[in-house]
Amino acid sequence: MNVEPSVRVEDKLYYNRYLVDVGRPHVTVRAHTTPSPQLLALLKACPARCYELNDNGQVEITVDGCIECGTCRVIAEPTGDIKWSHPRGGYGVLFKFG
Amino acid sequence: MIEERFDAIVVGAGMAGNAAALTMAKHGMNVLQLERGEYSGSKNVQGAILYADMMEKLIPEFREEAPLERHLVEQRFWMMDDRSHVGMHYRSDDFNEERPNRYTIIRAQFDKWFSSKVREAGATVLCETTVTELVRDHHERIVGVRTDRRDGEIHADVVVLAEGVNGLLGTRAGLRPRPTPDNVALAVKEMHFLPRETIEARFNLKGDEGVVIEAAGTISRGMTGMGFIYANKECISLGIGCLVADFQRTGQTPYGMLDHFKQHPSVAPLIAGSEVKEYAAHLIPEGGYKAIPQLYGDGWVVVGDAAQLNNAIHREGSNLAMTSGRIAAEAIAQVKSRREPMTAKNLLLYKEMLDESFVIKDLKKYKDMPTLMHTHSQNFFLTYPQLISKALQNFVRVDGTPKVEKEKATLKSFVKARSWTGLFGDACRFARAWR
Secondary structure, three states: OOOHHHOOHHHHHOOOEEEOOOOOOOEEEOOOOOOOHHHHHHHHHOOOOOEEEOOOOOEEEOHHHOOOOOHHHHHHOOOOOEEEOOOOOOOEEEOOOO | OOOOEEEEEEEOOOHHHHHHHHHHHHOOOOEEEEOOOOOOOOOOOOOOEEEHHHHHOOOOOHHHHOOOOOEEEEEEEEEEOOOOEEEEEEEOHHHOOOOOOEEEOOHHHHHHHHHHHHHHOOOEEEOOOOEEEEEEOOOOOEEEEEEOOOOOEEEEEEEEEOOOOOOHHHHHOOOOOOOOOOOEEEEEEEEEEOOHHHHHHHHOOOOOEEEEEEEEEHHHOOOOEEEEEEEOOOEEEEEEEEEHHHHHHHOOOHHHHHHHHHHOOOOHHHHOOOEEEEEEEEEEEOOHHHHOOOOEEOOEEEOHHHHOOOEOOOOEOHHHHHHHHHHHHHHHHHHHHOOOOOOHHHHHHHHHHHHOOHHHHHHHHOOOHHHHHHHOHHHHHHHHHHHHHHHHHHHHOOOOOOHHHHHHHHHHHHHHHHHHHHHHHHHHHHHHHHO
């Protein structure tokens, strides 16, 4: 049974509270022409679906919905594909329940 | 911002950090705790179960004050295939005791309260402050931290790294390796709200009684993973986690797996009609004993998830966190009371004390389990759950087939799937890793 297509992550993220640090993303993707296998893995593995493929076939990140789990760091930081930090103090996801 | 010098700086306000800050403050030390969230708890994610014994050692009267959800009277283990579950339930009225043993909690709320106790004990707690770097002297000793606040360099005799599973400071400073995809699991979780009476009816509970369900099987689609369902007072925490290496390898999505788990015929009725109010994700250290890094050095110690202190088999983490935080703090207080410097040689005391505690003893017991579960995940999380489900269905379904033939069919299905050597090998491997 494959249910993925019906799952809308955006709807899940809508429940959460965020304080977005506009213009200062805490995770960035290194410029590339062809994405590495690690970057491609993030398209599926990121639980907030922050990583998307653009029209040129490159992986892009939008950190606004990031829930700061660190999965992308574990997968793609060792290869230098991404730069990963914590958001500045007070910014990012603000869990009500956690 | 802060001109002062501290006896100790604690980075992070989770279970380990709060336990460390509280204990050192109670010993009369001048403690600064730094937390990047807007309040202590706002970045913390857990199932969550609180273990009373370890909490009592920190705050004996916590039951009267802390925001607790339900005390657990029942534990259910479910082995699931796509349409069924084989369950082992343990419920006892013994757990309805004066000082209950385990509680469900909501971490953001509990940690906020825990932090208030840290402040009461005299520690300075500074939130909305991300520590960006450790500061070293010319002997390479850790002597403080740099933060993202202006003029944010602060000095202390010792830094307690309670920075969680994603702790950047320790890895950036080369004190320990970054977690690898095969020693951390990614768990995703939703909070499902329902009227209190509905939860009590669906889970067969009265008053503040609670229940947890731990589930494994085909829900993780052959990956090393677990699902969980915890009953709180007015909500249900429901989630599922798998090794990051498995997500990477298979291309399964965490939210797809979560929704699949929610739609399972054994799960869906429990959460029917609920209102979801939060979606969270978190990494869980799963590497066990063999993944524990160097725990101390000149001017620093590492505690909790940052030190990979998590018992994946028993699903215990927060108690190992708070115990390691407390023990590190006690070791530091001892060194300080002897008026000795916070060198690696003196802070070895922390490791020695931790080795003597249940934290390291338990992790040592299961040191081979993570590898076994990972390398044989197809068998333990897919093949066996399916076989056992079929065997039990065969056992309970009455259809005129003679029992002897039923038993033969069941045995045949096991041998066909795993072969005699495979079955024997799996049993031996499991027994050896458990021992």
